[in-house]
Amino acid sequence: MDRKLIDESKKYLMNTYNRAPIVLRKGRGMKVWDSTGKEYLDFVGGIAVNCLGHCHPKVVIALQKQAQRLIHVSNLYHIEPQIKLARLLVENSFADKAFFCNSGAEAIEGAIKLARKYAKDHVSPQKYEFITAYGSFHGRTLAALTATGQERFHKGFEPLVPGFKYVPYNDIEAIRKALTENTCAIMLEPIQGEGGIKMPSEDYFKQVREICNENKLLLILDEIQTGMGRTGKLFAYEHFNIEPDIMALAKGLAGGFPIGAILAKDAVAAAFQPGTHASTFGGNPLACAASVATIETLLEDGFLLDHCRRIGKYFKDNLEKLKRDFPSYIAEVRGLGLLLGMELTKTCGPIVESCSGRGILINCTSGNVLRFTPALIVAEKEIDYLIDTLEDIFGR
Numbered sequence: 001m002d003r004k005l006i007d008e009s010k011k012y013l014m015n016t017y018n019r020a021p022i023v024l025r026k027g028r029g030m031k032v033w034d035s036t037g038k039e040y041l042d043f044v045g046g047i048a049v050n051c052l053g054h055c056h057p058k059v060v061i062a063l064q065k066q067a068q069r070l071i072h073v074s075n076l077y078h079i080e081p082q083i084k085l086a087r088l089l090v091e092n093s094f095a096d097k098a099f100f101c102n103s104g105a106e107a108i109e110g111a112i113k114l115a116r117k118y119a120k121d122h123v124s125p126q127k128y129e130f131i132t133a134y135g136s137f138h139g140r141t142l143a144a145l146t147a148t149g150q151e152r153f154h155k156g157f158e159p160l161v162p163g164f165k166y167v168p169y170n171d172i173e174a175i176r177k178a179l180t181e182n183t184c185a186i187m188l189e190p191i192q193g194e195g196g197i198k199m200p201s202e203d204y205f206k207q208v209r210e211i212c213n214e215n216k217l218l219l220i221l222d223e224i225q226t227g228m229g230r231t232g233k234l235f236a237y238e239h240f241n242i243e244p245d246i247m248a249l250a251k252g253l254a255g256g257f258p259i260g261a262i263l264a265k266d267a268v269a270a271a272f273q274p275g276t277h278a279s280t281f282g283g284n285p286l287a288c289a290a291s292v293a294t295i296e297t298l299l300e301d302g303f304l305l306d307h308c309r310r311i312g313k314y315f316k317d318n319l320e321k322l323k324r325d326f327p328s329y330i331a332e333v334r335g336l337g338l339l340l341g342m343e344l345t346k347t348c349g350p351i352v353e354s355c356s357g358r359g360i361l362i363n364c365t366s367g368n369v370l371r372f373t374p375a376l377i378v379a380e381k382e383i384d385y386l387i388d389t390l391e392d393i394f395g396r
């Protein structure tokens with residue numbers, strides 16, 4: 001443990017995170033090393049951010065080249081990597097247009113503004129209300145926080161932003177009941193990530209899409225965690241045979257570099273005109289160059305997406321086996337691709353600590369759900385090592 005650095009960290013940084021007593025210094029692929037030289041296998045992946053692993057050469061080179069050419073110019077001018085990235089996203093999704101920002105919360109804020117503007121312009125001036133789900137997570141800025149259907153995140157920050165209603169996830173009737181003449185959009189995660197890897201039921205999104213069509217509502221998907229190949233498809237909505245009207249992206253979009261995006265169909269995107277929305281750093285040359293390199297690598301031969309589906313199933317099967325062996329510790333295994341959760345019957349803090357002692361980084365969400373979001377390049381033998389370690393820890 002690097003006592004001196006950790007003390008300084010506590011002295012100079014606001015106390016917003018329950019950080020592990022580890023100072024990470026270097027990473028390559030699935031591995032990271034701390035400041036004492038200890039090696040870890042990283043099953044957190046920056047919380048579903050480092051989709052290609054740490055310091056992927058394609059991303060590193062793209063950043064180096066772009067840093068030498070141009071780092072920032074503002075959106076007063078056209079930016080080559082930004083145009084290239086928008087084209088890549090449009091060609092590989094439901095969308096016709098992209099807007100770039102710097103984080104997930106910023107993408108959600110933009111999506112909320114875009115939906116309200118579109119609804120007021122094209123449906124009715126009184127449309128402003130959003131329906132979101134309990135257990136959701138949409139970010140920490142005030143509107144994104146309000147959209148987040150978990151009271152524990154709201155406490156102390158009231159008054160919240162007006163115009164949000166919550167319904168239980170996976171409950172179609174609850175959505176129908178929550179509709180009013182003021183509703184403008186429904187915003188959901190394809191799989192609830194932060195909320196504990198909660199899966200939608202078979203027909204849920206098809207039915208949500210129908211409700212939106214019948215009532216002239218926009219469907220906003222928050223794919224900040226599920227997007228960029230995480231579930232074995234480039235975007236999770238592809239599993240449900242539906243398309244959203246607006247999608248928010250961030251996390252893995254640039255393989256570790258900060259970026260966010262709002263994607264939309266032309267008719268909806270047109271609600272934004274010069275002066276309605278903007279971001280100084282949004283779509284900045286460095287972030288976009290890293291993102292182009294990330295997406296090109298993800299889509300190359302479809303290899304990584306295939307790998308993610310196959311290895312994700314292998315991972316989940318092994319977690320299920322662990323559950324059969326330790327039914328009193330493990331309540332449920334959930335997830336798709338490499339967005340996997342294992343709900344424990346107790347808090348998971350001690351397990352996370354034991355794993356890190358043995359050189360494996362894992363994450364805990366919602367208090368008792370171990371969340372696994374490794375790089376999409378994770379290998380079978382690395383999963384075997386994690387499973388053996390967990391087996392040993394549960395066995396004691």
Ligand SMILES: *Cc1c(COP(=O)(O)O)cnc(C)c1O
Nearest residue numbers: 103104105137138139193224225
């Ligand atoms: C992480 C996350 C966010 C917030 O993203 P930030 O970049 O932390 O603002 C929003 N929605 C979902 C689904 C997320 O997983």
